[in-house]
Amino acid sequence: MQQPLAYRMRPTKIEDIVGQQDLVGPGKIINRMVKAKMLSSMILYGPPGTGKTSIASAIAGSTKYAFRVLNAATDTKKDLQIVAEEAKMSGTVVLLLDEIHRLDKTKQDFLLPLLEKGTIILIGATTENPYISINPAVRSRTQIFQVHPLSPQDIQLAVQRALKDKKRGLGQFQVHLTDDAMDFLSTATNGDLRSALNGLELAVKSTPKDRHGIIQVDLSVIEECLQRQSLSADKNGDAHYDVISAFQKSIRGSDVDAALHYASRLIEAGDLISLIRRLLVIAYEDVGLANPAACERAVSAVSAAKQLGLPEARIPLANAIIELCLSPKSNSAMTAIDNALSDVKAGHYGEIPLWLKDAHYKGAKKLGHGVEYKYPHDFPNDWVKQQYLPDKIKNAQYYHPKDNGKIEKALKEQYLRLRRSFNQ
Known part of the structure; x- marks a missing residue:
C-alpha cells in the first residue's frame, strides 16, 4: 500500500522544509546545528501538520544520520532499546519521539543517560505545552522550539512541489488546479500541511480525466475532499482576508451582530486559527487600555477554545466577541509603541544616561555607571524626579492617552501628573 502524499513529500534535507524559517532558514538555530553537525536534543511543539516530523526527517537527511520514529504512548522500552543498540553499532541515531508528553518514567529513565552521552539525538514532538506537560528532567536536556501553523503561501509552495514531483508526488498526473481551489486549499486547512496534501491527493486520484486527459480540480472538488465549505475564500482569494477584515472592523465599530456573523463564517469554514489570532489582535489593538480586563478575558477565551476545539470553541469565543464589541475602545x-518604533527606526536615539547603565560588575563605578542613580523606593511615594530618556530625545512623548473607559482615564491622569512633575 502506497504511503499518503504528505508522508512521501517529507523533506530529506533542511533546505527543502516549508515554513518555520525562523528555525530552519539560513543562519537560524536549527540550520546552524545541521551545518556544523553539532546537533542537540530538542522538543518541537505546535499544532498538527506544521512540520515537526519534517524537521526531524530533514535534520537526519542533511546530516546522513540514521532516522527512526517512535511513539512515546504506544511503543515500548524494548523499542527504545533496539534504537539504542543501533546507535552503539553504527553511531548517532536521530530519534523522532512523537507524543513525547506521554513518555512514562521507565522509558524516560532509560533515555536520559543516552541523551547525556549524545548517543541518541532526541527530537520530541508534541502538541502540548512542554513547559507544563513534559518532565523537567527531559526538558533540562533538550532545547525547546515552537513551530507555528504554516502560512497560505507556505502551503501553496508545498502543493506546487507535490504537483510537479514525479517520483514522490503527483507529477505523473496531468492536473489543472484552479486558482480558487488553490486559495481554498491553502487557507481552509488552517496551516496544516498534512491535511492540505492529503486532501489534494484524494482530489487528484478521485477525479476522472477530461477528454484532453487532464484532471480538472476546481473549488467544488477541493471542498468535497476537505469536507469544508468555501465561506472564507472566493475565486480570487481575497474574500478570506475580507472576512477577517470585516470581523475586526465590526468589533472596532461595536456591532455585535455583524461581528458574530463574520465569526460564524470563519467557524463554518473550520478556520479557528484565523479567528482566534484576529481576536487577540483586536483585544489589544482596538480595546487595549480602555478595558484591560476584557483583553485578559479574551486571552482566556482563546485558551479555552484551543483546548476545546470546534464546535465547542464557538462558546468561549462568542463571550469574548460580545464583550469586546460592547467595551470602550x-x-x-x-x-504609542508605533511612535517609539518610528523614532528608533529613524535613528532618533542617543546615549543612555550614565546613572541608568548597568552597575552590576567590577569597574562599573570607574566608568560612572549607576553612580548618580536615584532608587525611587528610597523616596516618599516611591518616586523621584530623574531623567530616563537620552539627552537627545529627553522631551519625547509617544503615549497620548484617551478618555475612553475608567481605566484609561485614571492612567491619563497619572501620566499627565508625572509628566508635569518631570518637567518642573
Missing part, C-alpha cells in the same frame, strides 16, 4: 497603546 482605545488604540493609544498601539499608537
